[in-house]
Amino acid sequence: MNGRILATLFFEPSTRTRMSFESAIARLGGTTLSVGSVDACSMAKGETLADTIRVVSGYADAIVIRHPKEGAARLAAEFSSVPVINAGDGAGQHPSQTLLDLYTIRQSMPIEGTDIALIGDLRYGRTAHSLASALSLYNVRLHTLSPAGLELPETLAAELRQAGMEIVSHDTIEDLIGDVDVLYVTRVQRERFPDSASYFNVSSSYRITPEILSGAREHLIVLHPLPRVDEIDPRVDESPHARYFEQSRNGIPVRMAMLMEVLK
Amino acid sequence: MNGRILATLFFEPSTRTRMSFESAIARLGGTTLSVGSVDACSMAKGETLADTIRVVSGYADAIVIRHPKEGAARLAAEFSSVPVINAGDGAGQHPSQTLLDLYTIRQSMPIEGTDIALIGDLRYGRTAHSLASALSLYNVRLHTLSPAGLELPETLAAELRQAGMEIVSHDTIEDLIGDVDVLYVTRVQRERFPDSASYFNVSSSYRITPEILSGAREHLIVLHPLPRVDEIDPRVDESPHARYFEQSRNGIPVRMAMLMEVLK
Amino acid sequence: MNGRILATLFFEPSTRTRMSFESAIARLGGTTLSVGSVDACSMAKGETLADTIRVVSGYADAIVIRHPKEGAARLAAEFSSVPVINAGDGAGQHPSQTLLDLYTIRQSMPIEGTDIALIGDLRYGRTAHSLASALSLYNVRLHTLSPAGLELPETLAAELRQAGMEIVSHDTIEDLIGDVDVLYVTRVQRERFPDSASYFNVSSSYRITPEILSGAREHLIVLHPLPRVDEIDPRVDESPHARYFEQSRNGIPVRMAMLMEVLK
Numbered sequence: 136m137n138g139r140i141l142a143t144l145f146f147e148p149s150t151r152t153r154m155s156f157e158s159a160i161a162r163l164g165g166t167t168l169s170v171g172s173v174d175a176c177s178m179a180k181g182e183t184l185a186d187t188i189r190v191v192s193g194y195a196d197a198i199v200i201r202h203p204k205e206g207a208a209r210l211a212a213e214f215s216s217v218p219v220i221n222a223g224d225g226a227g228q229h230p231s232q233t234l235l236d237l238y239t240i241r242q243s244m245p246i247e248g249t250d251i252a253l254i255g256d257l258r259y260g261r262t263a264h265s266l267a268s269a270l271s272l273y274n275v276r277l278h279t280l281s282p283a284g285l286e287l288p289e290t291l292a293a294e295l296r297q298a299g300m301e302i303v304s305h306d307t308i309e310d311l312i313g314d315v316d317v318l319y320v321t322r323v324q325r326e327r328f329p330d331s332a333s334y335f336n337v338s339s340s341y342r343i344t345p346e347i348l349s350g351a352r353e354h355l356i357v358l359h360p361l362p363r364v365d366e367i368d369p370r371v372d373e374s375p376h377a378r379y380f381e382q383s384r385n386g387i388p389v390r391m392a393m394l395m396e397v398l399k
Numbered sequence: 400m401n402g403r404i405l406a407t408l409f410f411e412p413s414t415r416t417r418m419s420f421e422s423a424i425a426r427l428g429g430t431t432l433s434v435g436s437v438d439a440c441s442m443a444k445g446e447t448l449a450d451t452i453r454v455v456s457g458y459a460d461a462i463v464i465r466h467p468k469e470g471a472a473r474l475a476a477e478f479s480s481v482p483v484i485n486a487g488d489g490a491g492q493h494p495s496q497t498l499l500d501l502y503t504i505r506q507s508m509p510i511e512g513t514d515i516a517l518i519g520d521l522r523y524g525r526t527a528h529s530l531a532s533a534l535s536l537y538n539v540r541l542h543t544l545s546p547a548g549l550e551l552p553e554t555l556a557a558e559l560r561q562a563g564m565e566i567v568s569h570d571t572i573e574d575l576i577g578d579v580d581v582l583y584v585t586r587v588q589r590e591r592f593p594d595s596a597s598y599f600n601v602s603s604s605y606r607i608t609p610e611i612l613s614g615a616r617e618h619l620i621v622l623h624p625l626p627r628v629d630e631i632d633p634r635v636d637e638s639p640h641a642r643y644f645e646q647s648r649n650g651i652p653v654r655m656a657m658l659m660e661v662l663k
Numbered sequence: 664m665n666g667r668i669l670a671t672l673f674f675e676p677s678t679r680t681r682m683s684f685e686s687a688i689a690r691l692g693g694t695t696l697s698v699g700s701v702d703a704c705s706m707a708k709g710e711t712l713a714d715t716i717r718v719v720s721g722y723a724d725a726i727v728i729r730h731p732k733e734g735a736a737r738l739a740a741e742f743s744s745v746p747v748i749n750a751g752d753g754a755g756q757h758p759s760q761t762l763l764d765l766y767t768i769r770q771s772m773p774i775e776g777t778d779i780a781l782i783g784d785l786r787y788g789r790t791a792h793s794l795a796s797a798l799s800l801y802n803v804r805l806h807t808l809s810p811a812g813l814e815l816p817e818t819l820a821a822e823l824r825q826a827g828m829e830i831v832s833h834d835t836i837e838d839l840i841g842d843v844d845v846l847y848v849t850r851v852q853r854e855r856f857p858d859s860a861s862y863f864n865v866s867s868s869y870r871i872t873p874e875i876l877s878g879a880r881e882h883l884i885v886l887h888p889l890p891r892v893d894e895i896d897p898r899v900d901e902s903p904h905a906r907y908f909e910q911s912r913n914g915i916p917v918r919m920a921m922l923m924e925v926l927k
Binding site: 402404432434447450451458459 | 678679682683685689690691692694889890892897908911912914915
């Protein structure tokens, strides 16, 4: 991929997704063209996303975009003359994350027939939305656990059921821990709560600890899209259940494969 | 150009010029060394431009500089041990933009003998200044249209006339649209006006629309250095007159040629 | 080093050290993966340094880290699966700077047996600390000159003496100028002083000028880690004593050698 160029357009801050794509294209021999931050960019001068995309697609062979608005990547693809990869659009989708999530599960077990739990902010969390959608293509039972008000959006839940997925919602982590093969933990953002007390109340009751995991199936794996804050006790890092750092590293080969597909 | 390094020193925000140079060096196989933003750089610690240039020229094979002060690139060249390319110095010059402007015009018509209109902020707009200076090397008639107070600087106009250029100033877009072969549109910045009302008054009377273009010569081309805000109606994008996105894409081969010349 | 990746994690702003490492890896054919600024990174979301390092070490072949806290690089190395290079940790160490400092001295003279003066903020200046520690491996006499309150930390001075180094402290620049072979000048930050008057008083009395240098040994060399502000009169740049720009350029081959050692 020598001389091939991947433009990264991140309209929201991100370390790992951006770095993961940049590492992937570098491993393939190509180069990254980075739009620094939103402030440093023409959007600040009032340019439309359509114009930015039209211009940037004249500079690169593919575009990776992250944007705070749902549907932004789809819109970008309409105006781009090169392939566009969605690296997260608001509360919408995060497909490259989902591919690496599936890859990580498959390293440990076949996806078909498993029980998979999604924990945390299931309302705004795009990694959870993307993964749930992809899992509906398999024969999988979905278990959910989220604070009141942060449940899976009803329209998404309806789509998943329509696709034949069984969804079991739980009230406590203890309630589901013995029944699942995969624990997919996501961050609950403090901003979603009226005050610190209610945030800490929720976050501590969801926290994954070695004690909680003592009730788990032996082959259970714990995943997290990272960064984590308090959701997973650092003591879990040493446990054989912990797979989140491997999951993060899997971003490189999975994104290399995506780029090969898109740039070939 | 494998292993060759281009340093980009942007003391003013810019997406497209910076990305265009970075894309050009990457297409040639080389690498970019980027000074993030002004804040993240030593200038904040009180270093002189001369010292910054002396140091950076020890790290790279060429430097591209954008700076808010006129003459900064020339000053930089004095202290650099490697070639310096001016990517815009205040209200001064923007020569790489001019080269791609000329290249885009020449794709459609010979430059000699044409009527070329410059519209917008001709006082502070360095792309207009650079282009006008370059066009004075050709036998070209220059048409100008700008808000009161934002006319072409008198010293530049005198230089152009001295070089034999005829300059015709107009009061309305309707007045010139039938007489020109190239319409070079530039942004008028809101900050130049005392209030929003006078800004909108001016910007709406200069706006290029399909209706305005119905009075144009058949082969007229519309150029714009981008980003645009309200100066060109998006409906014009579909018109055969619109050339601004090709113009933007032409930045890559033109800047590749400049880098080849400078790094050979 | 084609396809090899160096991650630069700068939790403090820096132009020259970051650019110097980026240039070095580019000269070797490799690529840089840059975490923009601290704000744009996951640390802002509350991630621990340990997690950031674990993730980034999955993306790159080596990590260069600068961090405001002493010991951060050592901590990072514990959690990294790839080599970590310390590019400055608080008031701690700055070893790659020291290697290029030693290299620059050795270009002019053997290090053994010389008299070397450290001038400026010797309390917080990590370049001075690193260099002094390294020099204690040689038979060198150390001369120090610093404002009251900014002297070499007593613990470091004790370590140096323990290693057999003779340390001579001076009160004025005139007092030491005739007795040394190397003048290593560092910046004194205005923030260290209660008011501007006391800062200017100190900074002007330490300023290196051609007049001061008229009392120097013929082969004396003046070094500075840069950026400089007022510490060295620009008229000194032309003097045969000035070596600080060569010193800066020496950062490239020295860091190339470090990367070769670490990535081989």
